[in-house]
Amino acid sequence: MKKLAGLLTVLILAGCSGEPPKQEQKPPVSTQPDTVAKPMEQPPDTAQQTVAGLPKETPKSTPVSISRPSVERNVTIIGDIVDIVGYATSGVVPNSPAGREITEASAKGGNPLGILEQSTGQVYIVTMKQANTSANGALLPFIGTKVAAKGDVYRKGQQRLLILTVVGKHAG
Amino acid sequence: MEKRLLVLLLIILFASLNSMVAQTGEVTITGEIVDLVSYMASGVKPDSPQNLEIIQGSARGGNPLGILEDGSGRLYVVTMKQANTGSNQTLLPWLGSRITAKGKVYSKGSTSVLVVTTIGKGAK
Numbered sequence: 001m002k003k004l005a006g007l008l009t010v011l012i013l014a015g016c017s018g019e020p021p022k023q024e025q026k027p028p029v030s031t032q033p034d035t036v037a038k039p040m041e042q043p044p045d046t047a048q049q050t051v052a053g054l055p056k057e058t059p060k061s062t063p064v065s066i067s068r069p070s071v072e073r074n075v076t077i078i079g080d081i082v083d084i085v086g087y088a089t090s091g092v093v094p095n096s097p098a099g100r101e102i103t104e105a106s107a108k109g110g111n112p113l114g115i116l117e118q119s120t121g122q123v124y125i126v127t128m129k130q131a132n133t134s135a136n137g138a139l140l141p142f143i144g145t146k147v148a149a150k151g152d153v154y155r156k157g158q159q160r161l162l163i164l165t166v167v168g169k170h171a172g
Numbered sequence: 173m174e175k176r177l178l179v180l181l182l183i184i185l186f187a188s189l190n191s192m193v194a195q196t197g198e199v200t201i202t203g204e205i206v207d208l209v210s211y212m213a214s215g216v217k218p219d220s221p222q223n224l225e226i227i228q229g230s231a232r233g234g235n236p237l238g239i240l241e242d243g244s245g246r247l248y249v250v251t252m253k254q255a256n257t258g259s260n261q262t263l264l265p266w267l268g269s270r271i272t273a274k275g276k277v278y279s280k281g282s283t284s285v286l287v288v289t290t291i292g293k294g295a296k
Contacts, residue, residue, distance in 0.1 A: 069215060084236075085251040088278045088285040089195075110258020111251050112208075112236040116281060123281035125249065127209045127235050134234025154212045158282045159247045161212040 070155040077124060077149045077162060078170050079117040081139045083107055087116065087123060094144045103143050113139045115149055115162060124153065124162040135164055146170040196277045201248065201286060202294045203241040204270060205263045207231055208249065211240065218268040227267060237263040239273055239286060248277065248286040259288060270294040 083106040086092035093116065094100040107113045113136050115124045126135040129151065139147075148170040154161040207227040210216035217240070218224050231237050237260050239248045250259040253275070272294035275287045 069213060071213075084249055084283055085285055085287075088249070088280045088283055089287060091280065105256045109256030110234070110260060111256070112249065112258075114283070121281050123283040125208055125212075125236065125283070132229045132233030132235070134236075136234060156212045156247055157245060158279075158284065159208070159212065159249075160282055161209060163209075163213060 072153045074150060074165075075153045075162075077115050077117050077151075077153075078119070078172070079115045079147065079149075081113055081143045081145075081147060082116045082123065083111055084114040084123060084125065085111045087114070100144045104140065107136045107140060107143075112136065113143075115139075115147065118146070122160060124149075124160045126162045126164050129163055129165050138164065138167060142167060142169065146172075195279075198274055198289065199277055199286075200272055200274050201239055201241050201277075202270065202272045203239045205237055205267050206240045206247070207235055208238040208247065209235045211238075211247070224268055228264065231260045231264055234260075236260070237267075239263075239271070242270075246284065248284050250286050250288055253287055253289050262288070262291060266291065266293075 080093055080095070081103070082093055083103040086102055086106050092099055092102050094103040103113075112125055112134070114126055116122075117124065126139060126149070127133070128135050128138060146169070147167055149162060149164055149167040151162045151164040151166070154163070204218060205227075206217055207230040210226055210230055216223050216226055218227050227237075236249055236258070238250055240246075241248065250263060250273070251257070252259050252262060270293070271291055273286060273288050273291045275289045278285045278287065
């Protein structure tokens with residue numbers, strides 16, 4: 001009985017050792033978006049280049065100020081394309097024909113695709129660098145393959161956003 | 173004594189597992205509609221005609237709208253209960269208003285998704 005109690009305690013401690021809740025950051029006092037309204041800096045056709053040669057890890061910067069969004073520039077995320085809704089609600093990943101079909105149907109219905117980072121299990125909402133352009137069109141061809149995606153990562157609370165500059169099949 | 177300890181441990185275990193799976197029963201969230209992209213990248217909220225225009229443009233381009241919860245500041249990706257149905261068309265008319273949304277919240281991999289059942293004008 002004592003052994004069972006000890007085992008349960010270990011399980012509880014393991015269960016409680018997940019990611020701690022992060023403090024929400026105050027959004028900046030600005031009415032001028034610094035990213036979404038910028039002119040296109042990258043031609044759309046570069047979004048699907050192969051980036052197998054990209055470095056696996058990019059140095060990560062620390063947040064500049066608590067009043068500004070936390071941003072890491074030129075980060076490379078390696079992982080799988082997931083339908084954020086299907087993944088969060090049912091754990092659907094496109095590693096089978098059925099999983100791919102579900103993911104594609106959800107994305108075509110207007111739900112956002114994201115990237116499930118292989119090394120951390122974190123999900124990134126993804127958008128294109130071009131203003132007012134969803135990333136679903138760029139990500140759909142890569143469903144079911146491991147990708148390397150490069151861009152700037154923003155965080156608000158627990159949510160993470162990747163503003164995509166390049167995505168391609170990951171060779172590693 | 174040992175049985176009581178075991179029951180207590182089981183209760184704590186269930187409570188901690190529940191928080192890991194992080195699926196709620198139906199909840200009510202009060203807050204405002206934001207474009208996830210412009211809010212996360214630049215802090216844009218629908219508090220001026222110019223910002224409303226920015227958010228509408230982004231949402232019509234296919235970027236996901238979400239709900240920024242009052243008080244907690246928590247950000248939810250939103251989807252409809254009907255399968256394969258994005259929520260932008262439902263949320264767009266509520267831009268700039270305080271809203272109350274009912275549904276289930278699912279959290280996994282650092283993201284929280286609200287599967288909306290009903291949405292309406294919120295108090296305040």
